[in-house]
Amino acid sequence: MPQRFGIGVIGYGYRVGGLVSQLMALCREIELVSVCDPSPDSIASARAVAPSVEVCTTPEELTRNPRVGWVLIGSPNSFHREHATIAMRAGRHVFCEKPLATNLADCLAIRDVVRETGKSFFFGLVLRYAPLYTRIRQLLDANSIGEIISVDFNETLGFNHGGYIHQDWRRHRAAAGTHMLEKCCHDIDIVNWMVGSRATHVASFGGLRYFIPANRTIADEIGPSPTGRRAFQDWPQTKGDPFTLDKDIVDHQVAIIEYASGVRASFHTNCAAAIPERRLLLLGTHGAIRADLHTGTVELQKIGWDEPRVIYKVTSTLADHAGADAQLVVALADWIIRSAPPRTGIDHAIDSAVTCFGIDAALDERRVVDLQTLWNQAGIRH
Template sequence: MKTYRIAVIGLGQRIAHVLAAMKEVGWSLEVAGQVDPAPVGAPILADAGIPMGRNFADPATLLAAGPYDLVMIGSPNHLHLEHLRAAFAAGCPIFAEKPIVRTEAETFALARQLADVKTPPLYIGLVMRSMPIVREVIARVDAGELGTLVSMDATEHLPPEHGGYLARNWRRRQEWGGSFMLDKVCHDFDIFGRMSRARAARVASFGGRAIFHAGRVDPPTVWSDGEAAYAMRDAGWMGANDAFHSDMDVTDHQVAIVEYDSGLRLSFHSNSHVSLQERRWYVSGTHGTLLADLVRNKLMIRPGLSRAKPERIDYANRTDDNHNGADQAMALDLLAALEGRAAFPVTPQDSLEAGLTVMAIDRAQETGQMVDCAPMWAEYDAAWAPKVAEPGLIA
């Protein structure tokens, strides 16, 4: 079996979990080197029995020590474009965590680079594409079991410890992570675009900070059993000590409505501090309805005029991180792609378009205006368009 020589740029908790999943499903791998001034993913690798490899001062020195079979990018979102460009130049296959980039300008710049320059294979960690329940949802929609998709209601509600972590972690700042919605639900909007096979046409959104802010009077900080709250995880790079008194500038709750080019209408509700956790998609079409519970890993579906009991599938395999085996499934998908046995389930284009959809939603929330997405898509498509040589120049 081939042993994959891997370089890691940004050894955070997420990329360490992906590496652990890769080993768990049978990869033979060696972390040959990594760059991170404070690698908070180190304990996760240690628990998985994966040596961290040599620590390099910067990505340039790390990549110069290649070649590698895979470069993995797990740095904060604002560094993704810089690190992607460096990895492109090194010519090695790349796995990058989502979101692929953080802003519209970065999206257009990356699209231009991907269109103009022959780049090595690029795989994006939109892990939900690998979840068995999500694959089944897409398959049922593609098979026409719901008919034409008409409307959809979706949620992403985080338990207090997860929301408190985001309020202390670098994701609390737009300059580092983008937005709450971008970092947390670009997964979902990738799937929504895939199901509808359409782009967002118009979006509106409302949100703010009503949970994690210094103005709250005596916020609760202890669980009912006396255990300290909001202390579950190391806050990592640029972490803040207090979820309520950090310099957070992203929303902690947000709602959005989206109309797709296909006619599908979507409502989305997110909240980062709930006592009844939920991630759910309720999809209604002209011929049937589907309910996917991504936390409990259960699917229910019934044709529109059926009086029989709904079909129910329980995928079990629930995990504390609610990925429910998706990390392991993605690790297998990544290995299959590198070995040329199967295409990776999500493309860089899919990731860029999901990100732009959420960025339009955030722009609507910030401005208080409905956003027409057509100009954004026109600029995006222009970035992908082949460049025509000027008259008199040899192409």
């Protein structure tokens, strides 16, 4: 009889439900033993992949099951602290979706429990597993553009994606944190990784100018989709009108970041872009790299006379984060079955969260924020 590896899930929604289905398809030894989720629809999805799954009403009940060795957390962000700490204190290894938590105190409380329990903590910064970013990191490691001087990057979302965000629990800061934290912590993490340094100063402007009641008529102007769905509400999980629902997140934001290494970066996000992009432009002393996850293209150009432009085509199927989901699932399987240490852990989680908290403080308070206070609170020297 082959060894079985039992997992439990707290928050079996769209994201972690999808990862678990892929994980179980990849590894028959991995078994979904227990699930905790208040939604009957989510429980039905869990039962579709594991008909005899135990259904728990509390995370404590889930972690009492001795067959659960690993807990995967896919609940809304404001629950991550409670769910992660309960699971680790009960002796379980934890995979937690991004962002770590909605405020610094909760992030640091999770890190304290990681340190205190010594449990393995796998953090869901999926873009680090995307072949496109791995290729860029390899080019930087090969010194292809010399020292990075400045960076420009963005995450502009297609209108149905933005519409989804503005009708979901993500539209409330109490549940999700800010848009910068909830959605763009990935992009911030990628630039932290490429630059290899921590942000020291940030400034930001942003607001809500698109998903407001006055713009509801834009959906009428565009008309229904070929399948008869209203514009901005074409995602299967969409439940309401993103223009009229109450919300307290932004729909567009710009930020500038200065790193300890001297690198300066600018970032732009927008939730209703006719041209969606996840573009990254790195300008170095000896060359430039320009990439876009949507087109799956990485361009490398050296500074010099008649230098050729080298173009790498990488996977660009956005439904699975450009190939990153499949790589993440392989890493999850290695973590569970072979105890392989995760590539993305608590330190990456804290670094991206602190940078986002600083950017949002800059936006809210309309000032340049020196991140030293936040790094000090996090006990991090840079």
